[in-house]
Amino acid sequence: MDTHAGLGRFDTLLVEVLDGVATVSINRPDALNALARAVIDDLAELVRRLRHNVNHAPDTGWPVRAVLLTGAGEKAFAAGADVREMAGMTPEQAFDYSRSMQEVTLALEELPLPVIACVHGYALGGGCELAMACDFIYASSSAAFGQPEVDLGLVPGFGGSVRLQRLVGPARARELILTGRRIGAEEAERIGLVNAVLGSKEELLAAARATALKIAAKSPVAVGLAKEAVRTAQGLDTAAALQGEAAVFRRAFGTADMREGTAAFLARRPPEFPGR
Structure with missing residues (x-):
């Protein structure tokens, strides 16, 4: 296993590359992998390095052909934005915070590599928004999705109001955003948010890896x-x-x-x- 493949090390992410598939884990399990600014900065740098990898692929080969994005630990993919950080922000700081993460999600969408979100446990708020920026989502049976920002007197700020309605339709997106309701993996699959539901986290990662390898074999x-x-x-x-x-x-x-x-x-x- 090549743990780098030109991607290097990060403070808040774990990266492993095997057979051209990079498995990237948000590594803040004690904070349920909340998307603090440090995580956003590392995600932005990761995508920049992946893009560099692609741009130089014609000369150096394709060390990374697909990406699996998940969360460390057993409880969360990412439980949302970091509320402790947000609580003291001014409106302008909040705007910058929102735009920083929106830039990361847009860069993920524009990356010419397949990116599969592997959701185990919570994918709430910013975590759900990050998963929706991937090409598609595989989930374990314990996964929980939602946009609960209204419970904090907030609205989605990382792309939820844009991407959720594209995936599940405007009316269902309004219902989920306005109520802040959490939904399980089976309902998420039924409404088109999730592509497949597996049993355990191990089964989830194995299925996502099999799909990634199938895509990696293509041009x-x-x-x-x-x-x-x-x-x-x-x-x-x-x-x-x-x-x-x-x-x-x-x-x-x-x-x-x-x-x-x-x-x-x-x-x-x-x-x-x-x-x-």
């Missing part, structure tokens, strides 16, 4: 372009979204991965994607 360039096509189509009318898809399709035809993939298909052999 890394095509995976990144596919993410881009899906992301940019959000919020566009059908005609504009189709035009955007065609533009990404055109770019794929200029890649070495496309030439290798089609040649391998015609030769009836497994492809060996060069990643460019």
Whole structure:
């Protein structure tokens, strides 16, 4: 196991890389992995290093092909923002705090690598918002999701009011945000927030890793372009979204991965994607 793969060490994150899959754990289990500023800073730096990894992949290979994001310990993925830090913030400091985490979630969405949220225990407030910024969510049967900011006299500040309605629809998002109600893993799967529910945390991570390895075996360039096509189509009318898809399709035809993939298909052999 390569515990670095060019990603280095962090104060609040644990990173392990095996077979091209990086498992990233928020490492504040005593605080239920709450998203203090130090965690946000480390997440921002992690995404920056992952982006650097991708940008240099054509020359150095792809040491990281997929990312699993989870929380250390048995109780939480991330129980939310750090209330102790927030309690003393001025409105302007709160705005900066919100924007800092929004930038992290946007960078995760734009990362041309698959990112799977592996939720065990609490994913509340900012934790739920962080999970929703990943490409999809796998959960253990003990997972709990919610946007309980109204209980603190607050509103979602890390993207919850934007992403939740895209995943579950505006009316259901309003209900969850306005009531602050927690939902379990099975309900989260039923309403489209979660892709799969597994039993234990070990089963959860094994299933997510199997999916990550399946994606990692595909063309890394095509995976990144596919993410881009899906992301940019959000919020566009059908005609504009189709035009955007065609533009990404055109770019794929200029890649070495496309030439290798089609040649391998015609030769009836497994492809060996060069990643460019």
